[in-house]
Amino acid sequence: MEFLLITGMSGAGKSQAMKVMEDMNYYCMDNLPPALLAKFAELCYKSRKDIDKVAVVVDIRSGEFFEHLFKGLQELNDGGMTHKILFLDAADNVLVKRYKELRRPHPLNPEGSIIEGIKKERELLENVKGRADYIIDTSNLTLSMLKEEMSNIFLEGKGSRNISLSVISFGFKHGTLLDGDLIFDVRFIPNPFYIQELREYTGEDENVRDYVFKWPQTNIFISKVIDMLEFLIPHYTREGKTQLIVGIGCTGGVHRSVAIANEIADILETNGHRVAVSHRDYRLK
Template sequence: MRFVIVTGMSGAGRSTALKILEDCGYYCADNLPISLLPMFAQLMNDNPDITKAAVGIDIRNGKELDKMDGQLSDMKAAGFQYEILFMDASDKTLIKRYKETRRQHPMAVDGRVETGLKEERAKLAFLKKEADYIMDTSQLLVRELVQNMDEIFQQNREFKNMVVTVLSFGFKNGIPSDADLVFDVRFLPNPYYVDELKTKTGNDKEVQEFVMNCTQAGVFLDKLSDMVQFLIPNYVIEGKNQLVVAIGCTGGKHRSVTIANKLYEILKEDREYKVKIEHRDIEKGR
């Protein structure tokens, strides 16, 4: 039997993840008292009609959370196999979600969500460390969450905890607020001033050839990809699971799009992490 423990930060999508698992045929129970966890797991295992089960555990268990480490150790010692899915998101995202829903964080005794999140992270740190899958929903659409869950729990495909987003943008529209690394490619020749290229973008072959024909473009791409590939595993060691590499030019249509596409092509060959490409400003003003 496949047994999944779904946990994580309040507001990060734990309930949604449980609903998705339920749609995938899992027998699901939410907010089960931790003292009943081994009994529930055994009951599921003894039922021949149930081959997949999931249980939601979160901060609402209060002081019982202190017992969970021991419960998991006992289950592991008894030979019971389980997987832990940890739902996470940035504090900024979680605070925004709480403000939008006007709900009170379960640990925000003084009314400040930020205080509650800090305490919650500390109490759930051991579960995140033990997690088989860490899913950061800060920038994740619901359909992307469904797709990721399907890949892990239906298709049994290997899930990569680190997600690298290569993002092109235009400086005139502001630097992306969620960028971890920002690179400026405005030193490269600008296709905007070439009449036949002005209305095209870095997704078009003609613009790509124009930009990459510049010697500095190739040198920059080599150095950039080398540095990013060096940084990613070190970020993983530090527990980071989302990295946004932002590449900007003036308008976000030509040079930044070209370099972002080239970097994406290089990074996606690595099987240790998942890579996405986004062009924030490519359609603005068109």
Template sequence: MKLVIVTGMSGAGKTVALKMLEDLGFYCVDNLPITLVDKFVQLVCGGSEIKQAAIGMDIRSGEDLSCLDAILSRWRKQELEFYVLFLDASDAILIKRFKETRRSHPLAAAGRLDKGIEKERAKLEFLKRDADYIIDTSQLLTRELKVELEKIFLEDQDYNNMFVTILSFGFKYGIPEDADLVFDVRFLPNPYYVEELRLLTGEDEAVRRFVMKGGTAAQFLSRLYDMIDFLLPNYIKEGKNQLVVAIGCTGGKHRSVTVAKALCSHLQGSEKYGLKIEHRDVDKDNKRK
């Protein structure tokens, strides 16, 4: 019997995760009253035909949520096999999602969203602290979340809670608000001033060769690799679960894309973290013309 407690911040994607687990063959129950949790687990573990179950539990349980800590502790002492999946996202992303959907936060009442999110984080701290899996959905598309859940619950792969996003951008469109590390590569040769390269992007080999000529880019990348290789294990050790490495040039089309691709290639293949690359501004110049 595989039992998963799906929890986390409001707006982080718990409902979507439960639907995905259901597609993977889990019997899913959302917002089950705390007083019925033990009974439900007894039923599914006591000879039931259900082989996989997921229970959605979060701040909607109100004051009873604190009782879940004792229940989980008791299950651990009884050596009941279960996993806690915690869905999280940055405050800025959660606020953005609530505003887009025009939903009210369960703890905000008539007050500000950020205060409600702060209260919720405090109340859910015990669940995040002991979670087996923490997925930060700040930078994840729905299909990418599905891939991560399949890795954990379908393919039984080892999973680490760190997810790294390599993001290229243009300074003239603003520095990404969610960037953890920002690197400015405007010192590299600029293909924009070469007519035959101007309409191409860092995805093209001709642009990559131009950016890399002279050896400066190679030296920079060598030092960048060393820094990232040093930082990632330490971030993981500290419990960080989302890292956005932003690489910026003027327009976000040539140099930043080239360097972002090189860094992503360097990091690929590790089983210690998830990885994705995104080019935020690569097409913006074309759209403005």
């Protein structure tokens, strides 16, 4: 029987992840007390319903989280039940924003600062994150992107502890990408905005892409960025980094950065990397 433990930061998307696992025909249980892990696995194994895939969410909502979690996992091993751990994470500023949007207090600091609660939670989860088989940073993932990432891991077998890459286009006039690890400025490329027949399109459209890529400097730039990333990725991975956010910025975040971000993401994916691409500032017509 396949047994998956889902855990991670509050607000990082564990509930959504559990729904995705249900869609993949996993038998799911939310907020299972860690002390009951082995007993629950045994019940599933002996069930007459032929349960062969189980996913449980365990997190800090159980007050005695670390006192029993690793003991529970050891009991699984002792019973011959192999398991995997999926850890969901997100940047602090993203978690704060999500809490504010939902108007919820942090469970570890319900009467005080959200950021202080997040800090306490990170300290508590440090050891279990270190033991995780899969780590997904949801900071820049939509629900559909999360589904795709989990499908890659659990249906297509592409998952690993390797670093995941997020390529994000943005416009400098709307502010720089605050959580970007590497920021590239593509404003040196002629701007399609000043071409009347291209202004109302985006970098997703073929006519804009053709204009952006007709300039030799565009292709040279992309080649050099790919070379740099392929050099850096294994070094970041060895240092324990789980996500690399690459920002591609132009003036408005509509034309050049969108086309180039898509191209870089496509090349990285072809090279075998886990890649998510998103566009912060453009809106479809």
